[in-house]
Amino acid sequence: MTAAFTNLRARLNACRGVLVDSNVLLDLATNDPVWSDWSGKALAESAEHTTLTINPIIYAEASIGYTTIEALDAALPPALYQRQALPWKAGFLAGKCFLQYRRRGGLRSSPPPDFHIGAHAAVGRLALLTRDAVRYRSYFPKLEILAPPKR
Numbered sequence: 001m002t003a004a005f006t007n008l009r010a011r012l013n014a015c016r017g018v019l020v021d022s023n024v025l026l027d028l029a030t031n032d033p034v035w036s037d038w039s040g041k042a043l044a045e046s047a048e049h050t051t052l053t054i055n056p057i058i059y060a061e062a063s064i065g066y067t068t069i070e071a072l073d074a075a076l077p078p079a080l081y082q083r084q085a086l087p088w089k090a091g092f093l094a095g096k097c098f099l100q101y102r103r104r105g106g107l108r109s110s111p112p113p114d115f116h117i118g119a120h121a122a123v124g125r126l127a128l129l130t131r132d133a134v135r136y137r138s139y140f141p142k143l144e145i146l147a148p149p150k151r
Helices: 022-029 036-049 056-065 069-075 088-103 113-123 133-139
Strands: 018-020 052-054 081-083 127-129
Touching (some): 018 022, 018 036, 018 113, 022 036, 036 052, 036 127, 056 069, 056 113, 088 113, 088 133, 113 127
């Protein structure tokens, strides 16, 4: 079996854990035919080396893949996924990234959830496990992003 990441231990050296984006969780919940294998492997490898973390925004986005809160909680057990609130500093950073987005011509009227997720990872010194690397790299260039190789 091929590893999802190269040099994962070294990449996580300066990180306090891995924030898991909802797209990775939903790949498993929906048994996505393209991404579920990669996402499962990436989660397992990350969990071998550090703590997996989610926040209320990720929890809310992942909930769409489940019919009950009990099913969601069973899929995201607190023993495996540390739950963290969004830090106040992350809210501030998300707002500043949103200003950049608007100055670049973005049309949304409020910060998208990804800005809060990326900011949480950045201020919490967490790596981010996601499939949306391009979006996060453009606003959080110093963030350690764990993503699939470009196809």
